[in-house]
Amino acid sequence: MTHYPEPIIKLIQSLSRLPGIGKKTAERLTLHILHASPGEAATLAADIIELKSSIRLCEICFSFSDQERCKICTDPSRDKSLICVVENPTDMAAVEKSKGYHGIYHILGGLLSPIDGIGPDDIRIRELMKRAVPGKIQEIILATKTNVEGEATASYILAKLKKTNIRLTRIASGIPMGGDLQYIDHLTMQKAMEKRYGF
Numbered sequence: 666m667t668h669y670p671e672p673i674i675k676l677i678q679s680l681s682r683l684p685g686i687g688k689k690t691a692e693r694l695t696l697h698i699l700h701a702s703p704g705e706a707a708t709l710a711a712d713i714i715e716l717k718s719s720i721r722l723c724e725i726c727f728s729f730s731d732q733e734r735c736k737i738c739t740d741p742s743r744d745k746s747l748i749c750v751v752e753n754p755t756d757m758a759a760v761e762k763s764k765g766y767h768g769i770y771h772i773l774g775g776l777l778s779p780i781d782g783i784g785p786d787d788i789r790i791r792e793l794m795k796r797a798v799p800g801k802i803q804e805i806i807l808a809t810k811t812n813v814e815g816e817a818t819a820s821y822i823l824a825k826l827k828k829t830n831i832r833l834t835r836i837a838s839g840i841p842m843g844g845d846l847q848y849i850d851h852l853t854m855q856k857a858m859e860k861r862y863g864f
């Protein structure tokens with residue numbers, strides 16, 4: 666690889682820092698960009714810059730948005746009395762792909778993990794409590810993954826909201842223990858959502 670001129674080596678190194686991209690793929694992508702038209706390469710560079718400058722977190726659910734409020738939170742066909750609590754935007758995307766859910770979301774931005782020093786103040790639990798207004802919110806679905814941290818986070822939220830008259834449910838069957846939501850096929854996710862259980 667050292668036989669390449671410096672700009673090629675630099676881009677190979679940058680791309681290989683991306684998840685799932687090894688040195689070989691990075692080299693292939695770099696050479697592809699090199700052979701692309703100046704317009705194509707400029708568009709790619711501009712898209713990356715725009716992504717970083719325009720994307721922020723939705724002020725309601727904390728998913729990615731290019732406005733103060735995201736597309737889902739502003740969609741009039743969405744049931745605003747139904748909140749699905751997930752760890753991150755990838756898990757939200759997994760629930761969305763199932764097409765079986767028509768409420769809105771709350772992105773925690775992590776899971777409780779005392780071993781790693783992650784407590785309730787390190788994820789968006791307080792923000793969820795603020796949203797959990799009885800009368801306004803009918804149901805909160807706890808859709809954190811089924812590993813130790815996911816269960817601990819669901820239990821913590823459950824304990825915090827038990828006294829409200831909001832219906833609290835947990836996604837159910839089909840999600841394997843320790844299962845990562847993003848790897849679950851959309852039918853399994855749909856079933857898990859349909860068969861959620863209350864407390």
Ligand SMILES: [Zn+2]
Pocket residue numbers: 723724725726727728734735736737738739
């Ligand atoms: Zn939102």
